[in-house]
Structures are given as C-alpha cells and as structure tokens.
Amino acid sequence: MTRRNLRYIILAILIIIVIIGVEIFSSTKITTTSTIGKTIPNNLYNQLIELSNQGYNITALPTYYFKVSPLNFSxxxxxxxxxxxxxxxxxxxxxxxxxxxALLRFGNFSGLEYMLSSSTDVYPNTPTFTFVNATYSSPYITFYGIEYQDRDYQPLEKVPNQVYYVWSNYANLSIPFIVIGYYYKVGTSIDPGLLSNHNWTYVIEQLHNPNSQIYKEIYAEANLITEMICKVDGGKPYSVCSHFIQNDYIPNIYIGEELRIEK
Structure with missing residues (x-):
C-alpha cells in the first residue's frame, strides 16, 4: 500500500467519524418546533413512568425549600x-x-403535550411539557397544572382566586410556583441551561445516567416534591413514601376546609 493510498484511507475514516459525530450531536438538539402542542406518544409516556420508578438514590433537597401556606388546599x-x-x-x-x-409515583396523566420554552428568552428552547390539556388521576392527591401564559407570553389560563392570593402575597407572582396541601415553594433548583436547546430524547437519556448532572438535579427536586406529598397525604402509597418516612416519623397530614379549585 502506497503512502498516498494510506493517506486517502485515513482521510476517509476521519470524514466518517466527523459525519457520525455530527449526526449524534444533531440528534440531541432541537431541530423542529413542529411537535409543540402535540400529545406525547405512549412510548414516551411509558418512559416517563419508568423514570418515576427510579432516582430514589438521590438525596431529596431540604424540606425548608417549602414554606407554610396561609391556606390549606384540598x-x-x-x-x-x-x-x-x-x-x-x-x-x-x-x-x-x-x-x-414525582406525580407519576402517585397517579397517572393523560393528555400531556410537548412544549419548548421561548426561543427568545434565557435558556431558549428548553424541552418540556405543558399541562394545558392534561388530566391527572390519583387515589391520594388531586393535581391542578395552571399555565397562565403561553409560549408567546399571551394569557392562557386563569389562576383561581385562592391560589392567586397566595401566589401574589407570598411569592410575588414568581414562577414556577408549587403548592402541596398547605406548603408552597417558589422557583426551581434545576439549571435550565443543562436542558436548553436539547430535545426530549436527550433529557431522558440523561435521566438514565446516575452520573449525569441532569439526573442529579431533576431527581433531587423530584424527591423533594415526593417527600412533601407524603407529608400531607398520610404517607401513601407506602411503596413510595417508605423511601422518605422513617419509622419514628408521623406524617403531617391535615385536610382542612374544602377549597374549590376550577380551571
């Protein structure tokens, strides 16, 4: 084999490696917005269920991230x-x-749809989902996902008066805002920059990798939410809450005055 032929072979191999690398890189990046607003397929939903059954190895964030609400939402x-x-x-x-x-550990969703955060804001095109047309069922809790503005910053869903009272007076209308029974939390501990401009497949792959920063941050937050739900629902189901509730821990359950929450 001549040196010239060897150089051609090496050059061809390098070109193939570059092409494969570009394809792999591109497969993790957002390439289209055509999926926005479409219901996620069953195979993706099943992957989310699978993800909900793992990640307990990550220590939950401290419960002081949640504060006591003036209202008990039930x-x-x-x-x-x-x-x-x-x-x-x-x-x-x-x-x-x-x-x-966290919620899939207690019940089931239907109607989850694909969504990307704004392409013009910080951390553009962060892959996610929207709760606009989603429903949730659980024997332990109820869930209300309220998207008050759409991807174009236009009004979308009304925030119920009782929720708006706590949100405005105790969270300064900051988002994301989460209420669990009579606890509330503002913001997130997850860095959106880890997800920005990637696609859903990439995030799911990272959530199967315990060494990934995405895995560590999302499961730390998911486990905090799970622990707080266990605090207000009496520690049910045991298969979930036993990961957080110690033998000497009495769940802090209290169902007060029934509040009507309508979207």
Whole structure:
C-alpha cells in the first residue's frame, strides 16, 4: 500500500467519524418546533413512568425549600398539588420534569403535550411539557397544572382566586410556583441551561445516567416534591413514601376546609 493510498484511507475514516459525530450531536438538539402542542406518544409516556420508578438514590433537597401556606388546599377530600407556570418560562420547563416524575409515583396523566420554552428568552428552547390539556388521576392527591401564559407570553389560563392570593402575597407572582396541601415553594433548583436547546430524547437519556448532572438535579427536586406529598397525604402509597418516612416519623397530614379549585 502506497503512502498516498494510506493517506486517502485515513482521510476517509476521519470524514466518517466527523459525519457520525455530527449526526449524534444533531440528534440531541432541537431541530423542529413542529411537535409543540402535540400529545406525547405512549412510548414516551411509558418512559416517563419508568423514570418515576427510579432516582430514589438521590438525596431529596431540604424540606425548608417549602414554606407554610396561609391556606390549606384540598379538593375532593384529598390534598391538592398545584403548579402555576408559563409555557415560555425555562425555569418552569425544567421544573415540570421533576414534578411529572414525582406525580407519576402517585397517579397517572393523560393528555400531556410537548412544549419548548421561548426561543427568545434565557435558556431558549428548553424541552418540556405543558399541562394545558392534561388530566391527572390519583387515589391520594388531586393535581391542578395552571399555565397562565403561553409560549408567546399571551394569557392562557386563569389562576383561581385562592391560589392567586397566595401566589401574589407570598411569592410575588414568581414562577414556577408549587403548592402541596398547605406548603408552597417558589422557583426551581434545576439549571435550565443543562436542558436548553436539547430535545426530549436527550433529557431522558440523561435521566438514565446516575452520573449525569441532569439526573442529579431533576431527581433531587423530584424527591423533594415526593417527600412533601407524603407529608400531607398520610404517607401513601407506602411503596413510595417508605423511601422518605422513617419509622419514628408521623406524617403531617391535615385536610382542612374544602377549597374549590376550577380551571
């Protein structure tokens, strides 16, 4: 084999490596917005369920991230979990991953749709989901996902008066805003920059990798939400709450006056 032929072979190999690398890189990046607003397929939903069954190895964030609300939110005799966010918001986008993982430990969703945060805001095109047309069922809790603005910053869903009272007076209308029974939390501990301009497949792959920063941050937040739900629902189901409730720990359950929450 001549040196010239060897150089051609090496050059061809390098070109193939570059092409493969570009394809792999591109496969993790946002390439289209055509999926926005479309219902996620069953295979993706099943992957989310699978993700909800793992991640308990990550220590939950401290419960002091949640503060005591002046109102106790419940519905149909069950503690209410309430999310107030906006489709354009990258911080909400990141938080939804953790919230959905946590909620799937207690019940089931239908109608989740693809969403990207705004392309013109910080951390553009953060892959996420929207709760606009989603429904949730659980024997332990109720869930209300409120998207008060769409991806174009236009009004979308009304925030119920009771929720707006706590949100405005105790959270300064900041988002994401989460209420769990009579606890509330503002903001997220997840860095949206880890997800920005990637696609849903990339995030799910990272959530299967315990060494990934995405895995660590999303599951730390998901486990905090899970622990707080266990505090207000009496530690049920045991298969979930046993990861957080010690033998000497008495769940802090209290169902007060029933509050009507209508979207």
């Amino acid at each position: 519905s149909n005799g069950k503690p209410a979990v309430i999310f107030v966010g906006a489709e354009w918001c990258p911080y909400c986008a990141a938080e939804r991953w953790a919230l959905i993982i």
